[in-house]
Amino acid sequence: METGSANPQSSLTNRLNLGWLGRMLSSSVGRKFVMGVTGLLLCGFLIGHLAGNLLLFGGPEAFDAYATWIHNQEFLPLIELGLLLLFLAHIYLAVVVTIENRAARSKRYAVKHSKQAGMPPLPPHNWMFVSGAIVLGFVLLHLADLRIGLRPDLAFPEWDEHHPRMYEMTVAVLSNPLSRVVYIIGTIFLGLHLSHGAASAFRSLGWDHPKYTPTIRLMSWLFAIVIGVGFCSLPILIPELAAVAPPEAKIVTPAEP
Amino acid sequence: MIAPAKSGLNLTLKVWRQSNREASGEFKTYELSNISTDMSFLEMLDVLNQQLISRGEEPVAFDHDCREGICGMCGVMINGQPHGPDRNVTTCQLHMRRFRDGDTIVIEPWRAEAFPVLRDLVVDRTSFDRIIQQGGFVSVNTGSAPEANSLPVPRVKQERAMDAAACIGCGACVAACKNASAMLFVSAKVSHLSHLPQGGGERASRVLGMIGQMDREGFGACTNTGECEAACPANISLWNIAVLNREYIRASLASNVQ
Numbered sequence: 001m002e003t004g005s006a007n008p009q010s011s012l013t014n015r016l017n018l019g020w021l022g023r024m025l026s027s028s029v030g031r032k033f034v035m036g037v038t039g040l041l042l043c044g045f046l047i048g049h050l051a052g053n054l055l056l057f058g059g060p061e062a063f064d065a066y067a068t069w070i071h072n073q074e075f076l077p078l079i080e081l082g083l084l085l086l087f088l089a090h091i092y093l094a095v096v097v098t099i100e101n102r103a104a105r106s107k108r109y110a111v112k113h114s115k116q117a118g119m120p121p122l123p124p125h126n127w128m129f130v131s132g133a134i135v136l137g138f139v140l141l142h143l144a145d146l147r148i149g150l151r152p153d154l155a156f157p158e159w160d161e162h163h164p165r166m167y168e169m170t171v172a173v174l175s176n177p178l179s180r181v182v183y184i185i186g187t188i189f190l191g192l193h194l195s196h197g198a199a200s201a202f203r204s205l206g207w208d209h210p211k212y213t214p215t216i217r218l219m220s221w222l223f224a225i226v227i228g229v230g231f232c233s234l235p236i237l238i239p240e241l242a243a244v245a246p247p248e249a250k251i252v253t254p255a256e257p
Numbered sequence: 258m259i260a261p262a263k264s265g266l267n268l269t270l271k272v273w274r275q276s277n278r279e280a281s282g283e284f285k286t287y288e289l290s291n292i293s294t295d296m297s298f299l300e301m302l303d304v305l306n307q308q309l310i311s312r313g314e315e316p317v318a319f320d321h322d323c324r325e326g327i328c329g330m331c332g333v334m335i336n337g338q339p340h341g342p343d344r345n346v347t348t349c350q351l352h353m354r355r356f357r358d359g360d361t362i363v364i365e366p367w368r369a370e371a372f373p374v375l376r377d378l379v380v381d382r383t384s385f386d387r388i389i390q391q392g393g394f395v396s397v398n399t400g401s402a403p404e405a406n407s408l409p410v411p412r413v414k415q416e417r418a419m420d421a422a423a424c425i426g427c428g429a430c431v432a433a434c435k436n437a438s439a440m441l442f443v444s445a446k447v448s449h450l451s452h453l454p455q456g457g458g459e460r461a462s463r464v465l466g467m468i469g470q471m472d473r474e475g476f477g478a479c480t481n482t483g484e485c486e487a488a489c490p491a492n493i494s495l496w497n498i499a500v501l502n503r504e505y506i507r508a509s510l511a512s513n514v515q
Contacts, residue, residue, distance in 0.1 A: 024509040028438075028478035029468050029502055097478050101436035104370055104477035110271075110284065111337035111363045115344065115433065115487035125482045126435060200481040206503030208496055 028100070031093050036204035038090040039197055043223065045083055046194075050230045056238050060167040067166035091136060098129045124196045131193040138186025145173045171242040174235050183235035191228020198223050265291040266353060269361040270305065272317055275374050278381075282374065284363075294354035298341060299324060299331060301353055318377040324349040326490065329425030332432070333378045334365040339429035339488040347427060347490040367428050369437035371474040382428050384474040385442060391470040392463035393446040395455045414452045421449035423491040433488035436477025441485035443467050444501035445493045451504060461512035464504040 013019060024030035052070065055063045070076065124131060144150040146169060149159065154172045157165040173179050199220035202208065207216070268289045275282030289308075292301055299321050306316035322330040331348040335341035341351040356362065364378065372380040410418075424445035431439050447464050450456030456463070479498055486495040508514060 019515065020509055023465070023469070024505075026472075027468055027505070028440075028472050028476075029505045030509065032478055033502065033506055101438075101477035101480070104437035104475055105368055105435075106370060107368050109334060109337060109365055109368055111334070111365070113337040114484060115338050115342075116483055117487075123482075125480055128480065196481070203481050203495075203499045204479070204502060206499050206501075206506055208499030210496075213496075 028097070031097055032204040033206075035090060035093045035097070036201035038086045038093075039201045040205075041086050042083075042090065043194070043198060043201075043227075045086075046190075046227050050227060053234055054230065056167065056170060056234060057241070060165075063167040063170075064163065064165060067164050068162065071161065071164055087139075091132075094129060094132055124192045125200070128193065128196060131189045134189040135186060135193055138182065138189070141179075141182060142186070145179065146170065170234075171238060175239045175242070180235045180239065184232055187228060187231035187235070190231065191224050194224035194227055195221065265293045266356060266358045266360070268292055268301075268356065268359075271361065271363045272305075272377070273365045273374075274317070274377055275366075276315075276376065278373055278375055292353055294352070294356075296353045297324065297349055298335065298351040298353065299349045318375075318379045320379050321349060326350040327425060329427040332367065332427040332429055332490075334363075334367065334432060336363050337365075339367070339432040340427075340490050344487065345490055345492050347425075350490075367432035369428075369431050369476065371437065371439070371476050372428060372431060380428070382426070384476070385426050385428065385439070387474065388439065388443060388467050388470045389446065391466035392459065393450070393467055395450060396459060397455065408454060410453060418449050418452040421445045421452070421493065421497055424449070424489075424493050425491050427490060429488045429490060430485035430493075431476065433484040434477065434479075435482060435484065436480060438479050438485070439471050439474070439476040440479040440498050440501065441489060441493055441495070443471050444497035445491075447504055448497040448500045451500070460504060461508035461514040464501065464508045465514060468501075468505055 013022060025034065052066055055066045073079075146166070149156060149169070151173065154176065156172060157168050174183060199217050202213075202216050202220070266289075270287045270289060271284045272287060273282060274285045287305055287309075289301070289305060292304065296304070299319070302317060302319055309316045319333060320330045322328040324331070326347045326349060329347075332340055333348055335348070335351070340346060340348050342355060343351055366372075366374050366378045367380045367382075368374075369380075371384040372382055375381050422445075424442060426442060428442070430441035431437050434440075447460075447467060450463060451460040481495075481498075483495055486493065
């Protein structure tokens with residue numbers, strides 16, 4: 001019976017000779033490889049995102065000019081789709097790998113201590129799933145706030161596709177005390193997640209070598225600090241700066257001819 | 258004149274007792290007095306067992322063999338640390354001078370789904386043997402010790418292979434890892450053989466086979482926490498795990514092994 005009815009999916013993988021890919025993606029090492037690749041690509045996104053957001057310090061004209069430029073890029077939907085796929089892959093693998101890792105030791109130790117010297121209590125590498133979940137929650141709120149604009153409690157300016165007043169919207173969100181605290185917490189946990197994830201990703205890719213590892217470690221630490229402090233500075237400082245120089249006073253520039 | 262020997266340690270032991278694989282198991286508390294600081298940890302357990310036998314109780318089962326740190330048989334969690342508090346030693350090489358009078362010592366078996374407890378502190382580590390069976394060897398019969406200069410191996414490669422070959426397969430890496438991952442063990446075996454000309458020919462099938470078996474045995478994945486390296490009595494470096502990852506990716510993407 002069963003020999004006659006071949007699974008069409010498996011026959012396709014057989015015909016394309018993709019068995020190796022399935023084996024790799026279902027293995028612990030292959031999954032961590034993909035987690036590392038997606039994590040590092042998301043780190044690349046963070047660099048671009050932070051660079052753009054730091055323009056908030058330049059005031060409404062600078063930031064809105066940047067926002068207008070990026071909203072008018074034709075490839076933007078493609079980038080957004082790519083980011084969505086990266087996030088989904090990274091999150092899916094995190095869930096699968098965490099479930100398997102938990103299952104690998106169902107009976108916990110009564111007493112457990114690290115043998116590594118100078119290990120701080122609760123080192124970030126011991127709760128990557130938790131910090132990742134907190135960052136995910138923050139990202140979803142952040143998308144609802146500023147990508148979809150789901151904030152009926154805030155007075156957002158009228159949406160204009162060609163001249164989005166993103167500075168005003170950002171200040172409106174960050175001036176809300178609850179949002180401000182959430183943004184501060186979210187970005188701190190992002191920094192903690194990166195403090196282990198960035199360097200760890202390189203080892204998952206097999207990139208650990210006496211020649212490169214000290215540099216990779218240092219750069220990863222600096223990266224986590226720059227990203228964490230950089231993003232965290234926005235909810236802390238931008239509402240203060242905007243209160244000193246209200247954006248309404250500056251947005252008088254008429255549409256360009 | 259030789260100073261009179263100081264009186265030994267008085268200790269409270271909390272030992273995991275489990276009569277068989279299916280039993281639920283529990284901690285039992287034992288008091289020991291006048292334990293010499295010159296004893297090894299296993300000799301201290303011998304003293305405990307002698308007392309248990311003389312009281313007509315079942316002695317504590319624990320694995321041990323050479324008692325000089327090279328066989329890989331011994332190994333228990335001592336106050337939450339594999340092989341106790343010292344770096345680069347096995348349980349048999351841990352001495353009681355490391356403890357203080359009045360200490361309470363919690364002794365647990367390695368805990369991992371792939372290392373089921375057989376009795377008390379003895380776990381079944383045949384999952385490691387099954388991983389080795391999937392490629393942790395060289396198929397070609399290399400015969401007896403060859404003439405030293407017939408197959409030259411560069412010194413750097415010798416050293417790397419030798420460092421990795423120091424793994425005694427005790428399982429402390431699995432015990433220390435929060436994911437009960439066997440990556441350090443597998444990486445030591447893969448790194449050891451792949452650096453040598455005799456092992457190079459099978460490097461792709463070896464790493465694919467061993468990782469496949471490692472996953473089937475129910476070991477977890479690597480989070481790069483470094484706990485395995487700190488717990489390893491043979492000083493196996495975490496660097497080997499990167500070698501393993503590299504070998505696996507290379508074998509998956511760039512070898513003709515199906």
